[in-house]
Amino acid sequence: xxxxxxxxxxxxxxxxxxxxxxxxxxxxxxxxxxxxxxxxxxxxxxxxxxxxxxxxxxxxxxxxxxxxxxxxxxxxxxxxxxxxxxxxxxxxxxxxxxxxxxxxxxxxxxxxxxxxxxxxxxxxxxxxxxxxxxxxxxxxxxxxxxxxxxxxxxxxxxxxxxxxxxxxxxxxxxxxxxxxxxxxxxxxxxxxxxxxxxxxxxxxxxxxxxxxxxxxxxxxxxxxxxxxxxxxxxxxxxxxxxxxxxxxxxxxxxxxxxxxxxxxxxxxxxxxxxxxxxxxxxxxxxxxxxxxxxxxxxxxxxxxxxx
Amino acid sequence: xxxxxxxxxxxxxxxxxxxxxxxxxxxxxxxxxxxxxxxxxxxxxxxxxxxxxxxxxxxxxxxxxxxxxxxxxxxxxxxxxxxxxxxxxxxxxxxxxxxxxxxxxxxxxxxxxxxxxxxxxxxxxxxxxxxxxxxxxxxxxxxxxxxxxxxxxxxxxxxxxxxxxxxxxxxxxxxxxxxxxxxxxxxxxxxxxxxxxxxxxxxxxxxxxxxxxxxxxxxxxxxxxxxxxxxxxxxxxxxxxxxxxxxxxxxxxxxxxxxxxxxxxxxxxxxxxxxxxxxxxxxxxxxxxxxxxxxxxxxxxxxxxxxxxxxxxxxxxxxxxxxxxxxxxxxxxxxxxxxxxxxxxxxxxxxxxxxxxxxxxxxxxxxxxxxxxxxxxxxxxxxxxxxxxxxxxxxxxxxxxxxxxxxxxxxxxxxxxxxxxxxxxxxxxxxxxxxxxxxxxxxxxxxxxxxxxxxxxxxxxxxxxxxxxxxxxxxxxxxxxxxxxxxxxxxxxxxxxxxxxxxxxxxxxxxxxxxxxxxxxxxxxxxxxxxxxxxxxxxxxx
Numbered sequence: 001x002x003x004x005x006x007x008x009x010x011x012x013x014x015x016x017x018x019x020x021x022x023x024x025x026x027x028x029x030x031x032x033x034x035x036x037x038x039x040x041x042x043x044x045x046x047x048x049x050x051x052x053x054x055x056x057x058x059x060x061x062x063x064x065x066x067x068x069x070x071x072x073x074x075x076x077x078x079x080x081x082x083x084x085x086x087x088x089x090x091x092x093x094x095x096x097x098x099x100x101x102x103x104x105x106x107x108x109x110x111x112x113x114x115x116x117x118x119x120x121x122x123x124x125x126x127x128x129x130x131x132x133x134x135x136x137x138x139x140x141x142x143x144x145x146x147x148x149x150x151x152x153x154x155x156x157x158x159x160x161x162x163x164x165x166x167x168x169x170x171x172x173x174x175x176x177x178x179x180x181x182x183x184x185x186x187x188x189x190x191x192x193x194x195x196x197x198x199x200x201x202x203x204x205x206x207x208x209x210x211x212x213x214x215x216x217x218x219x220x221x222x223x224x225x226x227x228x229x230x231x232x233x234x235x236x237x238x239x240x241x242x243x244x245x246x247x248x249x250x251x252x253x254x255x256x257x258x259x260x261x262x263x264x265x266x267x268x269x270x271x272x273x274x275x276x277x278x279x280x281x282x283x284x285x286x287x288x289x290x291x292x293x294x295x296x297x298x299x300x301x302x303x304x305x306x307x
Numbered sequence: 308x309x310x311x312x313x314x315x316x317x318x319x320x321x322x323x324x325x326x327x328x329x330x331x332x333x334x335x336x337x338x339x340x341x342x343x344x345x346x347x348x349x350x351x352x353x354x355x356x357x358x359x360x361x362x363x364x365x366x367x368x369x370x371x372x373x374x375x376x377x378x379x380x381x382x383x384x385x386x387x388x389x390x391x392x393x394x395x396x397x398x399x400x401x402x403x404x405x406x407x408x409x410x411x412x413x414x415x416x417x418x419x420x421x422x423x424x425x426x427x428x429x430x431x432x433x434x435x436x437x438x439x440x441x442x443x444x445x446x447x448x449x450x451x452x453x454x455x456x457x458x459x460x461x462x463x464x465x466x467x468x469x470x471x472x473x474x475x476x477x478x479x480x481x482x483x484x485x486x487x488x489x490x491x492x493x494x495x496x497x498x499x500x501x502x503x504x505x506x507x508x509x510x511x512x513x514x515x516x517x518x519x520x521x522x523x524x525x526x527x528x529x530x531x532x533x534x535x536x537x538x539x540x541x542x543x544x545x546x547x548x549x550x551x552x553x554x555x556x557x558x559x560x561x562x563x564x565x566x567x568x569x570x571x572x573x574x575x576x577x578x579x580x581x582x583x584x585x586x587x588x589x590x591x592x593x594x595x596x597x598x599x600x601x602x603x604x605x606x607x608x609x610x611x612x613x614x615x616x617x618x619x620x621x622x623x624x625x626x627x628x629x630x631x632x633x634x635x636x637x638x639x640x641x642x643x644x645x646x647x648x649x650x651x652x653x654x655x656x657x658x659x660x661x662x663x664x665x666x667x668x669x670x671x672x673x674x675x676x677x678x679x680x681x682x683x684x685x686x687x688x689x690x691x692x693x694x695x696x697x698x699x700x701x702x703x704x705x706x707x708x709x710x711x712x713x714x715x716x717x718x719x720x721x722x723x724x725x726x727x728x729x730x731x732x733x734x735x736x737x738x739x740x741x742x743x744x745x746x747x748x749x750x751x752x753x754x755x756x757x758x759x760x761x762x763x764x765x766x767x768x769x770x771x772x773x774x775x776x777x778x779x780x781x782x783x784x785x786x787x788x789x790x791x792x793x794x795x796x797x798x799x800x801x802x803x804x805x806x807x808x809x810x811x812x813x814x815x816x817x818x819x820x821x822x823x824x825x826x827x828x829x830x831x832x833x834x835x836x837x838x839x840x841x842x843x844x845x846x847x848x849x
Contacts, residue, residue, distance in 0.1 A: 039445075044459050049440040083357060084358060090532070164572055256533070269732065
């Protein structure tokens with residue numbers, strides 16, 4: 001398994017390189033640049049700025065310098081928009097925030113979603129099932145950009161229980177709404193996947209055998225049915241984990257959390273090349289690692305899988 | 308060092324005592340209103356500011372913060388009039404190309420150092436320095452400071468800049484051309500002083516709260532990017548005893564509807580009103596919903612370059628389209644925020660600018676529509692040969708509403724076929740700048756309060772003239788206005804030509820549309836540039 005993991009991580013290096021190169025060229029070929037503004041800069045001023053950031057160099061040279069600085073100095077370059085911060089600063093500031101509300105959302109979505117799904121499958125066609133399915137569909141139909149304003153309207157304006165936004169070092173009153181907003185739709189999907197997977201497993205031969213030999217239902221569910229049930233859920237959770245960890249632009253916009261999602265989208269709109277690339281690399285690296293973890297988790301859930 | 312700390316402590320104590328004395332009674336010294344115990348002003352910012360470095364900042368959000376942290380030669384009062392800042396006054400020679408500013412001797416940096424003429428010289432040289440490559444370097448060129456353009460281009464040494472410290476309290480500026488409104492331009496953040504020692508010590512990181520030294524009424528105490536920033540009273544500020552507000556908090560809330568909800572929940576003292584919601588809010592909260600004219604225009608520009616549509620080369624077509632725009636519907640039904648209707652390019656709110664009597668403004672909409680049909684028919688367009696073109700705007704809900712309304716008006720009244728297209732901001736700027744459009748949205752906020760900041764956009768060589776309007780008489784008048792003692796009649800004539808030639812369709816002039824808590828005192832609604840200074844505000848007890 002160690003050899004497998006190492007092999008996967010080695011393959012990740014060219015993958016991320018390819019990602020950087022593709023992203024770099026796409027970015028530079030998008031119309032407009034970081035210094036395109038409503039008040040077009042006089043050519044001389046623009047030339048000075050481009051010289052300062054090395055944007056007057058040929059593209060291959062810029063790409064080479066960029067990679068060189070990352071590998072040798074671990075320096076992801078300056079932000080063109082925010083003059084007193086560089087990409088390392090922006091990630092160091094935004095990523096912990098996204099990480100906090102993201103992992104909490106992930107936890108909430110998984111725990112609630114899986115429990116709902118299992119409860120629904122065990123009590124198939126009962127009121128619990130209808131309730132869980134109804135809740136799951138409703139949650140899925142409420143994307144976070146709808147949940148955000150609804151939550152703020154309810155808990156801040158009408159009830160006055162929670163602050164309408166901000167981060168304040170991640171104190172819990174500031175965390176509740178972002179976590180709910182981000183978790184609900186994933187929770188809905190997880191509940192649905194768990195339920196249908198559980199139903200399928202419960203109808204399979206090995207469960208019938210387990211029941212036939214007289215095992216109590218509790219043991220059948222926990223010891224025999226749960227692991228195979230979670231296999232499709234885990235493959236869904238992998239990418240979800242990356243999404244929520246890297247922050248959500250909607251959560252950042254509606255709750256002013258200061259996470260990385262807003263910085264990412266903002267950098268694309270303002271053509272802040274280095275920030276965009278830096279965050280893309282972070283997302284790419286996270287995806288590679290999480291995919292690997294997901295694959296390793298498969299082996300635990302399904303003994304038939306060997307690496 | 309010890310002595311230095313002691314002096315600053317002493318200064319701090321004295322100023323606290325003075326402040327205490329003036330406001331302990333809790334009443335405003337001039338109006339007699341009862342002041343709130345908590346003098347904190349919290350307002351919404353739509354986006355993160357780009358920088359608080361005076362020479363580098365390029366966005367309005369940043370400029371608002373910089374105006375509190377730093378103080379330039381001159382300030383503006385509540386009505387936008389020029390009042391002394393670090394300078395107590397200035398003199399100009401007869402030809403208006405040498406200005407001499409006298410600096411007050413009690414102005415201090417937040418570390419206790421005196422603010423000297425040398426700090427301004429350093430800052431202004433810094434602004435044009437190709438090594439700093441400020442995106443606002445062009446402002447020094449616009450100010451016509453001697454050799455600014457050559458230095459920016461790298462063709463002259465920085466020390467050749469036409470600015471000199473005669474002594475610590477006298478600053479002399481030499482201009483390459485006479486400029487009657489030069490002192491007005493010194494209220495702009497690019498011209499604010501900069502602390503050389505601090506900048507040399509910390510480099511780009513000098514603007515971080517832990518490093519910054521500033522000379523304004525406030526100091527920069529906290530900055531959490533994309534979340535909030537805080538500025539607090541600067542005890543070293545020369546007029547600290549007359550500053551009432553202790554603390555200013557800017558919360559970044561990107562979505563204006565969320566901001567409005569948070570305002571209504573009592574988390575903010577000020578926020579913007581989203582388009583269309585002003586009538587409802589002013590009914591529900593008549594004391595809090597305010598609207599006042601601002602120094603910005605909203606227009607559509609025709610592409611008059613060689614590559615532009617043939618039809619637009621005929622002034623009759625352009626005029627017909629402008630006439631058929633029912634501005635009443637746009638301002639009353641679509642925007643509904645008290646925006647003034649626009650029949651001229653420069654807003655009526657511009658200082659020293661009289662709106663000329665444009666024929667169109669005095670007609671009824673029915674008369675305008677009638678004339679529009681005639682003009683279009685004269686140009687050879689009609690039911691069997693309908694005019695058709697594309698119009699582009701940058702992606703935004705409000706711009707979309709206006710564009711849809713315009714295209715419907717033209718379709719219903721004139722049978723014109725319009726294809727609408729929206730573009731993401733940077734793409735839009737590039738396409739418009741390269742004349743890849745038929746009709747494009749435009750908007751401009753004055754860099755200073757004088758009509759030329761708008762009218763120069765239609766000068767044939769201007770880099771901002773995306774429609775490539777070219778009129779020799781307009782160029783001549785604008786050149787003459789630069790040195791004239793009374794440019795008003797010249798601007799009036801330019802506006803008359805614009806009305807005749809219609810290179811642009813003025814739609815409306817912006818309004819500042821805010822929800823403002825009633826306990827915020829002295830918001831400068833009459834300052835059309837909205838150059839507000841926190842030290843002039845106060846909070847009354849509710």
